[in-house]
Amino acid sequence: MKRSVPFEIFRYAAILAAMAVTLVPILWMVSMAFKPIGEWSATGADLTWWPKHPTLSNFRFVFGESDNDLIVALDHTALKPILSSLLSAVFGTVIAMSAGTAAAYGLSRFGSGQNLPLALIQLRLFPPMAVMIPVMIMWAFLNLNDTWLGLALIYGIVTLPFAFWLMKTFFDDMPREIEEAALVEGCSRLRVFTRITLPMMRAPLASAALFVFILNWSDYLIALLLTTREWVTIPVYMASLSSSMTGQLYGAKAALGLIAAVPPVIMGIAIQRHLVRGLTFGALKQ
Amino acid sequence: MSAVTATISEDKMDARTKPATPDEGARLGFRLTLPAQILVLFISAFPLLMQLYISVTDWSPLSGVGWWNAWEMWNSFANYTDLAADTRFWSALQRTAIVMLVCVPAEFLLGLALATLFADDFPGKRIFYSILLMPMMVVPAVAGYMFFMLFQSGGPVNDILSRILGTPVTIAWLSDPNLALIAVMIADIWQWTPLMFLILLAGLVGVPEDQMKAATLLGANAWQRFVTIVLPKMKTIIIIALAIRVIENFKIFDTLYIMTGGGPGVATETISVYIYKVTTQDLIWGYVAAIALAILIVLSIVAVYAMKRMAKAREVPA
Numbered sequence: 239m240k241r242s243v244p245f246e247i248f249r250y251a252a253i254l255a256a257m258a259v260t261l262v263p264i265l266w267m268v269s270m271a272f273k274p275i276g277e278w279s280a281t282g283a284d285l286t287w288w289p290k291h292p293t294l295s296n297f298r299f300v301f302g303e304s305d306n307d308l309i310v311a312l313d314h315t316a317l318k319p320i321l322s323s324l325l326s327a328v329f330g331t332v333i334a335m336s337a338g339t340a341a342a343y344g345l346s347r348f349g350s351g352q353n354l355p356l357a358l359i360q361l362r363l364f365p366p367m368a369v370m371i372p373v374m375i376m377w378a379f380l381n382l383n384d385t386w387l388g389l390a391l392i393y394g395i396v397t398l399p400f401a402f403w404l405m406k407t408f409f410d411d412m413p414r415e416i417e418e419a420a421l422v423e424g425c426s427r428l429r430v431f432t433r434i435t436l437p438m439m440r441a442p443l444a445s446a447a448l449f450v451f452i453l454n455w456s457d458y459l460i461a462l463l464l465t466t467r468e469w470v471t472i473p474v475y476m477a478s479l480s481s482s483m484t485g486q487l488y489g490a491k492a493a494l495g496l497i498a499a500v501p502p503v504i505m506g507i508a509i510q511r512h513l514v515r516g517l518t519f520g521a522l523k524q
Numbered sequence: 525m526s527a528v529t530a531t532i533s534e535d536k537m538d539a540r541t542k543p544a545t546p547d548e549g550a551r552l553g554f555r556l557t558l559p560a561q562i563l564v565l566f567i568s569a570f571p572l573l574m575q576l577y578i579s580v581t582d583w584s585p586l587s588g589v590g591w592w593n594a595w596e597m598w599n600s601f602a603n604y605t606d607l608a609a610d611t612r613f614w615s616a617l618q619r620t621a622i623v624m625l626v627c628v629p630a631e632f633l634l635g636l637a638l639a640t641l642f643a644d645d646f647p648g649k650r651i652f653y654s655i656l657l658m659p660m661m662v663v664p665a666v667a668g669y670m671f672f673m674l675f676q677s678g679g680p681v682n683d684i685l686s687r688i689l690g691t692p693v694t695i696a697w698l699s700d701p702n703l704a705l706i707a708v709m710i711a712d713i714w715q716w717t718p719l720m721f722l723i724l725l726a727g728l729v730g731v732p733e734d735q736m737k738a739a740t741l742l743g744a745n746a747w748q749r750f751v752t753i754v755l756p757k758m759k760t761i762i763i764i765a766l767a768i769r770v771i772e773n774f775k776i777f778d779t780l781y782i783m784t785g786g787g788p789g790v791a792t793e794t795i796s797v798y799i800y801k802v803t804t805q806d807l808i809w810g811y812v813a814a815i816a817l818a819i820l821i822v823l824s825i826v827a828v829y830a831m832k833r834m835a836k837a838r839e840v841p842a
Binding site for chain 2: 246247249252253256257259260261262263264267270285313333336337338340341343344345347348349350351354356357358359360361362363364365367368369370371372373375376394395399401411416426427428431447452455456458459462463472473476477488491492495498499503504506507510513516518522
């Protein structure tokens with residue numbers, strides 16, 4: 239439909255306003271990450287929107303290099319929290335994707351596990367806070383508290399609904415002629431699944447895995463409850479980067495925030511096509 | 525000729541696939557769904573029973589007895605009667621409702637407005653679209669930290685206000701009870717409007733263009749087209765989008781807790797923050813179990829009701 243010129247002007251003006259609101263918080267953190275300590279907390283007229291003396295010292299500081307202007311050193315660098323976030327999110331994704339993909343195929347092709355779609359949506363419905371007491375007790379019993387494996391296990395369960403529903407809609411959409419042809423050739427059903435269906439679904443599998451990874455990587459609450467010292471994740475560690483002596487370590491936190499924020503944003507843009515499907519449990523496709 | 529071969533090959537297919545192994549599929553299906561079933565059971569049945577058991581006791585991790593011996597501290601449903609009289613709980617619930625009633629409609633209206641702007645093609649659409657989606661991909665805890673910085677009294681929000689108003693503005697956003705709640709809601713709206721935009725745009729694109737053209741020819745203006753054609757077509761999608769945000773917004777924790785920690789005082793204490801504090805600071809887990817169970821029961825009733833309504837809505841074609 240042809241639109242009028244005033245409408246086009248209005249459209250661009252509105253979109254640019256939305257872009258400004260979207261980008262200011264992000265750019266402020268980016269700018270803060272490169273500011274030296276002297277520019278961190280300037281007030282009023284001294285507030286600097288862009289670093290006057292850009293520096294990488296914030297990044298060096300979170301990785302353990304002492305900062306002469308700060309007179310504090312960290313008793314534990316950001317390296318281990320980054321490792322913890324990575325290990326727990328990756329293995330959580332592996333758990334959710336393996337159990338979810340298998341179950342989705344079982345339901346989509348053989349009608350098994352009819353209770354799963356609803357049970358998994360219910361799982362998603364409840365606030366994690368409301369089931370954390372038993373989880374904390376069970377994890378203590380299994381010696382999983384404050385370990386990346388313990389986090390990975392609960393992440394795998396929490397994101398299972400997304401893995402299951404995404405893969406279910408992908409399997410439902412997939413044409414069955416090739417699978418049927420392979421069955422006629424004498425392949426067993428398991429072989430059809432592992433040798434024909436899964437390789438064909440490589441792209442959807444990758445998208446679903448990235449989607450689940452983003453969710454796992456974004457967690458804060460569960461890690462806050464289940465990790466205390468050894469295996470704290472990036473967001474938990476970030477919150478600890480302030481003390482009565484130093485106050486808020488703005489620049490260091492911003493540098494760490496940037497490190498945490500970049501991977502999911504890139505991945506999210508990469509799987510943009512599937513975001514709607516993932517977020518609506520496959521109810522909607524783009 | 526072609527019709528004949530078609531019937532033959534169909535017969536062949538049936539003969540080979542169906543009767544050859546009648547329950548091989550069912551057995552494989554069972555085995556494939558087993559891990560997911562175990563995980564669901566592991567996180568629902570056993571924890572629920574444990575929660576139910578602990579919720580009628582005074583048990584706490586500091587009480588010196590294992591949770592299985594919690595019956596020694598049986599308190600005859602005192603947790604539940606305490607809950608009914610717990611004003612901090614009820615005001616946290618009320619606050620959660622206020623946040624939801626402000627944030628979800630705001631996100632919906634802003635998302636819908638943006639989606640209508642993106643309904644047809646224009647230069648730069650793809651890049652604008654990608655950038656506008658960014659907030660929902662930012663780790664919520666990091667978004668919380670971003671807004672924590674923005675709302676400092678010497679921070680950028682006050683700087684922008686100063687420039688607009690021409691006088692120095694030094695509002696202490698996060699230490700004023702009312703403003704803190706507003707700041708927290710702004711952060712939520714910033715982060716989740718893109719989700720509404722994304723879902724509603726997907727629905728808007730699905731509205732058939734010939735109907736819109738026909739309505740235009742019949743003299744309907746943009747608003748009439750929107751109300752009579754677009755909204756009814758998008759009904760299901762709108763319900764889904766709202767349901768997702770209501771569910772997620774009820775759990776609000778990460779951004780809020782990083783920005784204010786529930787404070788000042790209890791001014792931004794939502795239900796998740798309240799449970800978190802009782803869990804980690806007061807450590808009365810018997811009571812937490814009772815709160816959690818009460819919430820689970822209420823949510824289950826709401827969920828069953830909502831799903832029945834949605835199933836009904838699906839039967840009647842929109």
